[in-house]
Amino acid sequence: MRLSYFSPGHGRWGRAALALGGLALLPGCDFNFWRMDGHQSTMVASGPVAKAQLDVFYVTCWVTLVIFILVGAVLAYATIKFRAKTDADEHAEPPAQGHGNPFIEIGLIGASIFALVIIAIPTLRGIWYTYEVPAGQKAGAYEVTATGYQWWFKFEYPKEQIDGVGPLVTGNELVIPAGRPVVVQLRTVDVIHSFWVPKLAGKVDMIPNRGNHLWLQADEPGYFWGQCAEYCGDSHAVMRFRVVALSAKDFADWVAGQKQTARTVAAQSTGADAPKVQFASFKRNQYGYSGKWAADAAVSPLDNWKQQQSPAPDESPVLIAQGRRLFTAKTCAGCHTIRGHEGIGITGPELTHVGARTTIAGGLLENNPDQMARWLRHPDQVKPGNKMYTTGYVPNNVQLTDDDVGALVAYLASLK
Numbered sequence: 001m002r003l004s005y006f007s008p009g010h011g012r013w014g015r016a017a018l019a020l021g022g023l024a025l026l027p028g029c030d031f032n033f034w035r036m037d038g039h040q041s042t043m044v045a046s047g048p049v050a051k052a053q054l055d056v057f058y059v060t061c062w063v064t065l066v067i068f069i070l071v072g073a074v075l076a077y078a079t080i081k082f083r084a085k086t087d088a089d090e091h092a093e094p095p096a097q098g099h100g101n102p103f104i105e106i107g108l109i110g111a112s113i114f115a116l117v118i119i120a121i122p123t124l125r126g127i128w129y130t131y132e133v134p135a136g137q138k139a140g141a142y143e144v145t146a147t148g149y150q151w152w153f154k155f156e157y158p159k160e161q162i163d164g165v166g167p168l169v170t171g172n173e174l175v176i177p178a179g180r181p182v183v184v185q186l187r188t189v190d191v192i193h194s195f196w197v198p199k200l201a202g203k204v205d206m207i208p209n210r211g212n213h214l215w216l217q218a219d220e221p222g223y224f225w226g227q228c229a230e231y232c233g234d235s236h237a238v239m240r241f242r243v244v245a246l247s248a249k250d251f252a253d254w255v256a257g258q259k260q261t262a263r264t265v266a267a268q269s270t271g272a273d274a275p276k277v278q279f280a281s282f283k284r285n286q287y288g289y290s291g292k293w294a295a296d297a298a299v300s301p302l303d304n305w306k307q308q309q310s311p312a313p314d315e316s317p318v319l320i321a322q323g324r325r326l327f328t329a330k331t332c333a334g335c336h337t338i339r340g341h342e343g344i345g346i347t348g349p350e351l352t353h354v355g356a357r358t359t360i361a362g363g364l365l366e367n368n369p370d371q372m373a374r375w376l377r378h379p380d381q382v383k384p385g386n387k388m389y390t391t392g393y394v395p396n397n398v399q400l401t402d403d404d405v406g407a408l409v410a411y412l413a414s415l416k
C-alpha cells in the first residue's frame with residue numbers, strides 16, 4: 001500500500017513547501033513565525049517567571065532534538081546500508097529474526113532514564129520557583145486578585161482601599177508596578193477560566209470554589225497581551241485582557257487617579273445642540289481597528305496607553321451630559337458601577353475610569369469611539385452569548401438610536 005499523499009507525484013519540493021506552509025499558518029495572524037515575537041509569544045520572556053518557563057521549554061527542546069538526530073541518523077544509516085541493491089535482494093527471504101541485544105536494550109533504557117532526569121531537574125525546579133515568590137523577594141511583592149467572568153476579567157487591589165467603598169476595582173486591564181513580584185490570586189464566579197499572560201507567566205486555572213494563585217513580574221514597564229486559556233463557553237476565544245506594567249512613580253499616580261470618583265465634565269451653556277456623530281461600520285468578525293491596532297502603527301502600545309489617560313480635546317459636554325442620562329435610562333447603570341455617578345451594578349465590569357482603558361469588550365476591541373459604538377449597537381455579534389445582551393438588552397428591550405449611541409460613546413470616553 002502506498003499513501004498517495006506522499007507519492008512522488010507531489011514532488012520533493014511540493015512537500016517541503018506544504019510543510020513550511022503549514023508551519024507558517026500555525027501561529028495565527030499577529031505572529032511572525034520566523035521572528036516569533038507576536039503579542040502572545042511565549043518566546044519573548046519579559047520577566048523571571050516567563051524566563052523560567054521558557055528555560056524548561058528549551059531544555060526539553062534540546063534533549064528531544066538530540067534524540068531526534070540520533071534516532072534519525074541510525075534510521076537513515078540502516079535504511080541505506082541494508083536497502084535492496086539488486087533484483088535478487090528484493091525477492092530474497094528476510095534474514096533470521098533475533099530477539100535483540102541485551103546490552104543495547106539496557107543501554108537504551110538507561111539513556112531514556114538519563115534524558116528524563118535531565119528534563120525533570122529543571123522542570124521540578126521551575127514548578128517550585130513559579131509557585132511561590134522566592135523568600136528573599138516576598139517582602140516587596142504586590143498582591144492583586146483576578147476574577148474570571150463569562151467573558152471578562154475583574155481585577156481587585158486589596159492594598160488600595162477606597163474609603164467607604166472597599167478595594168480599588170478595574171476590568172480587563174491589570175496595571176502593575178514593574179520590577180516587583182506581583183502575586184495574582186485567581187478566582188472565578190462561574191465556570192473554569194485560565195489566566196495567561198504569555199510574556200509574563202501562566203497558565204493557571206481559575207476554578208470555582210478553589211483559591212489558586214500565581215506570581216509574575218515584568219522586568220521593565222510595558223504593555224502585555226493576556227488571554228483566557230481554558231474553554232469557558234461561547235466567547236472563550238475572545239476573552240482577553242491586558243497587563244500594563246508601570247514604573248513605581250507612574251503606578252502610584254495611576255492608583256491615586258483610579259481612587260478618584262468618576263470625572264464630571266462641566267456642563268456647557270444650556271440650549272446648545274448636541275453634535276451629530278458618525279461612526280465607522282465593521283464586518284461581523286473584524287476585531288482589530290482597520291485590521292490593525294492603532295497601538296501597533298503609531299506609537300508603542302505603552303505610550304498609546306499613556307495617551308489614553310487624558311481626556312480627548314474635542315469632547316462635547318452636551319453629548320456627555322446626554323450620555324450620562326441615557327446610561328441610567330437604558331438600564332446600563334443596573335449592571336455597571338461608575339463611582340460618583342449613577343452606576344451601581346456589579347454584574348458587568350466597573351466603568352469608573354473606562355475611558356482611560358485601551359480596550360473594551362473584555363480586551364477584544366480597541367477602546368475608540370468607532371469600536372465603542374459597534375459594541376453598544378451589536379454586543380451579541382461582537383461577543384456571542386454575553387450578559388450585556390442576554391440579560392441586559394433582551395429583557396429590558398434596550399433599543400439605541402444613532403443619537404443615543406453617540407451620546408453614550410461620548411460619556412464613556414469622558415470617564416478618564
Ligand code: CUA
Pocket residue numbers: 148149151192193194228229230231232233236237239
Ligand atoms: Cu474564560 Cu476561556
